[in-house]
Amino acid sequence: MFATTGLFKNLACPERDTCTRQNCLFSHSPDAPAPRPLIKQAPPVPSRSSASPSTSTLPPKSPPIANAKKSNATIVPAKRPALSSPTKSTTTSAEPPRKLQKIGSIKRPVAVPSSSTHTESGVPVLRVNAAQSLVALPVRQTMLKTLYDHFVILYQSILATNPSLASEHALKQEDEMYKKSTKLTYPGLKRREAPTSINHPSVGTDSEIAARAEAQKSLEALHLTSDRLEPLVHSTEELQKWGYYIDIPPGPGGNQPSLEGKIAKCERCTQYFLVKRAEEADRCIYHWGKAYTARINGEKQRTYTCCSRPVVDSEGCSHGPHVFYESTPEDLHSRHAFSFLRPPSSETPKLDIVALDCEMIYTTGGMRVARVSIVDGSGKEIFDEFVRMDEGVNVIDFNTRFSGITPENYATALLTLSSIRETLDSLVDSNTILIGHALDNDLKTLRIIHHRCIDTALLFPHRAGTPYRRSLKDLVREKLGRSIQMGDANEGHSSLEDASATLDLVRWYILNKQKSAVQSGVTT
Numbered sequence: 001m002f003a004t005t006g007l008f009k010n011l012a013c014p015e016r017d018t019c020t021r022q023n024c025l026f027s028h029s030p031d032a033p034a035p036r037p038l039i040k041q042a043p044p045v046p047s048r049s050s051a052s053p054s055t056s057t058l059p060p061k062s063p064p065i066a067n068a069k070k071s072n073a074t075i076v077p078a079k080r081p082a083l084s085s086p087t088k089s090t091t092t093s094a095e096p097p098r099k100l101q102k103i104g105s106i107k108r109p110v111a112v113p114s115s116s117t118h119t120e121s122g123v124p125v126l127r128v129n130a131a132q133s134l135v136a137l138p139v140r141q142t143m144l145k146t147l148y149d150h151f152v153i154l155y156q157s158i159l160a161t162n163p164s165l166a167s168e169h170a171l172k173q174e175d176e177m178y179k180k181s182t183k184l185t186y187p188g189l190k191r192r193e194a195p196t197s198i199n200h201p202s203v204g205t206d207s208e209i210a211a212r213a214e215a216q217k218s219l220e221a222l223h224l225t226s227d228r229l230e231p232l233v234h235s236t237e238e239l240q241k242w243g244y245y246i247d248i249p250p251g252p253g254g255n256q257p258s259l260e261g262k263i264a265k266c267e268r269c270t271q272y273f274l275v276k277r278a279e280e281a282d283r284c285i286y287h288w289g290k291a292y293t294a295r296i297n298g299e300k301q302r303t304y305t306c307c308s309r310p311v312v313d314s315e316g317c318s319h320g321p322h323v324f325y326e327s328t329p330e331d332l333h334s335r336h337a338f339s340f341l342r343p344p345s346s347e348t349p350k351l352d353i354v355a356l357d358c359e360m361i362y363t364t365g366g367m368r369v370a371r372v373s374i375v376d377g378s379g380k381e382i383f384d385e386f387v388r389m390d391e392g393v394n395v396i397d398f399n400t401r402f403s404g405i406t407p408e409n410y411a412t413a414l415l416t417l418s419s420i421r422e423t424l425d426s427l428v429d430s431n432t433i434l435i436g437h438a439l440d441n442d443l444k445t446l447r448i449i450h451h452r453c454i455d456t457a458l459l460f461p462h463r464a465g466t467p468y469r470r471s472l473k474d475l476v477r478e479k480l481g482r483s484i485q486m487g488d489a490n491e492g493h494s495s496l497e498d499a500s501a502t503l504d505l506v507r508w509y510i511l512n513k514q515k516s517a518v519q520s521g522v523t524t
Contacts, residue, residue, distance in 0.1 A: 123148045124167045126174075135181055144174045158198055165203075173205040198483045212481055219480075219507040224377040226352040228510065229433050232454045241466065242458060244440045245338065245449055249329035253337025258392045260364040264324035273322035275364055277394035281321035288318050288401065321397050323362035335365045336390065336417060338447045344429045351428055353377035355435040355503040357495040358442040359403040361410075365393040369445040370405045370413070372420055373495035374427070379503055382427065384496050386413035387420055404493045417447070424448075437472040437502045456505045476501045479508050 012033060013019050013026035026032075117125045123145045130137050151166035151173075152159065159166060192202040192209070201209065236246050259275045266273050268286035276282065289306025296303075303310050307317035326332060344350065359371040374383040386409055389395065398405045415423070428434070430450070436442050437456045443449070460475050462468035473485045484501055485493045 118167065122152075122167065124171050126171075133178075135178060140174065140178060143177065144170055147173050154192070154194055155203070156194075158195060158200075158203070162198055165198075169203075169205055172208070176205055176207050203483075208481070215481065216504075218511065219504050220379065222507045222511060224353055224503075224507065224510075226431075226433055229353060229454060229506070232459065232506070232509070233433060233452050234455065234458060236451055238458070239440075239451065239453060242440060242455070243467070244453070245329055245444065246451060248338045248340070248449055249333040251330060251333055253333045254335070256334045257336065257390050258364040258394070259324070259366070260392075260394065266322040267325040268320065268323060269316070271322070275322075275324065276396070277364055278321060278396050281396055283319055284322050285316035286318055286320065287316050321362075323396050323399075324366060325362075326366040331366070332444060332447070335368075336447050338449055339421070340449045341428060341430045341432070342425050344431045348426070350426075351376055351382075351432055353433045353435065354382070354428055355499045355506075356439075356442060357436055357499040357502065358445055359405055359493060359495045360441075360445050361395060361399050361403055361405050362397040363389055363393050363395050365390070367445065368393065369417060369420075370398075370403060370410065371495050372424075372446070373499045374424075375496070375499050375503060377503075379500055381496060383423065385415055385420065385423075386410060388413040388416050390416055390418075402493060404495075421446070421448075435502050435506055437475075437498065437505075438469060454506060456502050456509075459506070459509050472498060472501060475505060480504055 008025040009027055010032060011026050013024055013028055016028065019026075019028065117127070119125060126137065126141055126144060128137065128140075133140065148166055148170040151169050155162070155166050155169075190206055193200075195201075195203045201213070203209075204212065234242075240246050260277065262275055263272055264275050265271070266284055266286075268288075269284040271284065273282055273284075287304045287306050287309075289304045291302050291304055291311050293300055294303050295301070301310055302312075304317070309315075309317065326335070329338075332338070354374050354376055356372065356374045358369045358373070360367045361370040368389060369387050371386050372383065373381070376382050386405070388410075395410065398407065398410065400406055424446075431452065433452050433454060434443075434450055435454045435456070439453050439455045439457075443453075456472070456475065457469040460470055460479075462470050473483075476482060476484050480501070484497055
């Protein structure tokens with residue numbers, strides 16, 4: 001036993017005469033005051049919305065004995081009140097208890113390449129947080145090198161014009177493989193055919209190739225009919241607004257096929273010159289790219305896309321012959337006459353739908369058609385021919401960077417524009433729906449007047465409105481996920497590739513935009 005300190009010797013024993021303790025701590029004197037019972041009430045549970053973690057609530061003082069006797073309260077030792085369960089609480093709160101709140105699932109950050117550098121050998125380097133990666137970074141970096149080496153070999157025929165392609169696709173492919181991996185497995189790369197161009201089906205990561213194949217399958221499965229395309233045919237007012245010719249210009253037509261020996265304004269350098277054929281033409285210095293606005297050192301500046309030089313710099317970046325371009329109906333009609341497509345005939349039914357594209361070159365008769373490509377509504381090639389210039393019209397510049405036409409190609413041309421028109425009349429008529437991109441330019445160079453047209457430049461308008469148009473290359477990349485017009489200065493564009501691309505853009509429009517408009521109750 002511990003020694004007493006006399007703390008309770010002045011207090012009367014609660015048991016008084018019935019106490020049986022030999023050495024009671026309390027006093028048994030009749031004058032000793034009775035002890036005060038400790039009766040405590042449970043403090044109210046503070047609300048989470050009103051109480052802060054740094055604030056404590058003190059319980060109220062115990063009531064006097066007199067009040068306890070009036071209420072017949074039982075005297076019990078003081079105990080700490082137990083908090084009731086949140087689910088059994090009868091009090092209402094502004095928000096549910098924290099344990100019952102839905103706070104969402106916590107996702108572990110995915111380790112992906114946020115940026116990269118390259119080693120001396122050209123292999124990209126992963127820049128990820130090692131703590132977040134399920135697969136050890138040395139393992140991932142080794143796989144990245146393997147992928148890079150694989151893409152370098154696979155793309156060896158197209159890397160010259162696309163030097164960063166192997167690095168970009170190696171990073172994307174490693175990311176795809178990592179997302180499918182576990183701590184014990186790391187998927188490999190599927191074998192594929194070596195591409196021959198940037199638009200080849202085997203260019204890209206596994207997921208990109210699979211997605212493109214599925215999208216192309218959906219496009220090709222869509223059967224185009226004239227009834228389905230009828231809502232997309234532009235009105236004559238809309239065609240005229242976008243520069244289409246809806247009537248044949250006045251005059252005899254074809255009465256002045258060439259301007260050789262006459263003065264014209266050079267489209268490239270804007271200087272006036274004497275029109276001469278290629279072997280005699282005078283040279284000019286020019287920019288073949290377009291001027292655009294860029295911010296350089298915090299200031300807006302107009303620069304050229306071809307060389308990134310400022311527009312204020314008058315020195316060009318390219319050398320070539322002086323050429324001229326005509327756009328008025330009267331001038332074009334005088335070089336070669338316009339005409340309508342022939343009316344439909346029951347004897348020789350024509351195609352309901354075709355997509356066409358043309359490539360042009362500079363001649364002494366202005367810009368003239370040098371290649372015509374046509375595909376039908378299913379995407380099948382039905383016509384692709386080079387065009388020989390009319391008598392008295394000579395080539396000034398093949399403009400191979402854009403046209404893709406070379407002297408070797410032109411040497412194989414057998415049909416003149418008049419012969420080409422006769423062949424087209426056997427394939428299409430005035431009821432045929434013609435599909436193209438900036439189709440007015442193709443019809444002008446073919447000298448055709450036609451009113452049943454679907455122009456993808458109008459289906460997917462530029463946000464700035466008329467007269468601006470989005471390029472076919474950008475639309476195909478954005479909507480179809482593939483690349484076209486990727487040839488260098490010696491290859492240029494392919495009219496057959498462009499014609500197929502415009503047809504697929506119309507299919508995409510029907511599968512996506514037109515379908516969405518119908519579902520929302522909006523007519524096209």
